[in-house]
Amino acid sequence: MNENLKIKKLYALSSENRKFSFSVPLKNKIRIGRRDYIVQLKSDEKYGTYILWKNRKYPVEIVRSRQNKYEILFNDISYTFTVETPFSLQRMKVIKSTKDVNELESLKAPMPGKIIDVFVREGSSVLRGEPLVILEAMKMQNEILSPVNGKVIIVSAKAGVNVMKDDVLIEIKID
């Protein structure tokens, strides 16, 4: 018998740390206030995959799934969740409290394009808001700004090179 079948509850944690809990086995009903509403996942030729909720259709896509991490496109907005069991959630809390606060920031390409210029080198100190890279996409030159104060430890972006969306350009150790 699979150990997992004993699980009674699951938690979906959003990237902004909001927690949604669901009982297992998962029902096609969601309780809001005192009422249960039916939620249905459907798919047909005309609409593709959608969720039916309170008589309205919402387009959905599963953009990515890796282990327990899911990126869902719901009504044209992406959400990223990690789904945790009561055990993994407990384990995560323990890990978090012991983790070093000095973290790495990976600067990713916000869109596919071509690197035109890189303004920093490994070891450079950068300030929040400082332009680090120029990325050209659809003939527009976009400045990619540093999201944090810190020190550049890896520069993977090279001028003249094409990148895909979400390719890591620069890694910064946060001050």
Next chain:
Amino acid sequence: MKIKKILIANRGEIAIRVMKSARKMKIGTVAIRTAAEPGAMYLSFSDEIFDNSEDVSDIPVFLDIDKLISIALKTGSDAIHPGYGFLSENAYFAQKCFDNKITFIGPSPDSIYKMGNKTIARRLALKIGIPMVMGSAGNISDVEEALTAASKIGYPVIIKAASGGGGKGMRIVRKEEEMERMFSTASKEAEKAFNDPSVFIEKYIENPKHIEFQILGDTKGNIIHLGERECSIQRKHQKLLEEAPSCALDSSLRKEMGDIAVQIARAVSYHSAGTVEFLLDSDKNFYFMEMNTRIQVEHPVTEAITGIDLIEQQIRIAEGEPLSLKQEDIKLKGWAIECRINAEDVQAGFAPAPGKIENLSMPADPYVRVDTGIEPGSIILTTFDSMIAKLIITGKDRKEAIKNCKMALDKVWIKGTKTTLPFFRMLVRNQKFQDGTFTTAFIEKDIEKYYLNSEYEEMLAAWLATKLFVEENLLEDSINVDFENGKEMSPWLLNKRINQF
């Protein structure tokens, strides 16, 4: 002289738009099939198709002057409509058409050249006393010159491409220290986009409204305006929503600005449809910015409130007909709003989100007009622009137009790429937008979140993620299929993965 057959030197929705008016006027049309979009929707609207799909050169055919002329001659087209973008504001192309006895449906090469070169346009406008913001006398060739000009004008300043448009080659400089970097990006961008690195500098007006006037002129010297459009909802100088009329103008300001717009057009003996753009500051001072010598993306909002088919007018003027409309015939009726539904990721700062459109369905209510060149199966390519559709919504007044807009947005169904829909859903509910007090700084300064969602939507997405986790991990009979990137669990997930960009 009557036009018999028009070669459409464009693609997408504007190609279809032109063909619709041509059909109404019983004029034949020729569309060009390209290698990039051999099955595109616009092809099914033309009377004839010229197959150019064997041509795989890097330059799109819509930018290849010699090729277009030869296609027109081969297909017996006696006129060319350039649409917008591509060669629509290329004086050399207009001249080449003339040299080959093909009617260019647009203004004269001379008008295009003078208004296309911002430095010449400024000089012309100055000469006839049009109000303008302070700027450099001519083009700026290096950083030193830029610094001198900027300190004379006073920061903030804006660098603009001399041959520019569409926000490309444009940068705001707030401090002297930023000049070197901004000058070089603006100039590089200008060279890439317009094949001309020259730029000039102007005083930057903080928080203005972008107001433009639609002009129509014939070849006999009659010029009228069809009222204004407000295009202040823009991001990085790319317009997202336009409306007509503007709630910032009353009838006396409309008359004053409209008269000046006509004067500017007259300065270059303008004929065809054109647009005179102004900045309007918070004290209702207005400044001439530039004139666009083509049909614009946002022309339908003017059509909606005037009842005039602008493409038909362009064709009639090109045939040499005098304008049948006089200024006093132009009555603005109701309100119109255009939302540009683009394949862009609002959550990633409006980054292009190319991809294949899997499902698409648009509202069919009487208050909605949809201009699109995209259908299910179409692919949004990075080669061209990211437009999926223009939603033009009308109402008897602004309030009703916004209400109708809200309803229409919820009826649009697009699957396959991310779109600007969540942005518009937020916008139509925003207080400042409803009040009409927004400026071009709205997106950068006045909103916290670029999109609208409710907590229910996030909760439903969480439910779906949990459902997937359950199917994948907790069911004994779960089907695990191994793919390169990991496990897949359902056929509908598979669909998405296969079509991923």
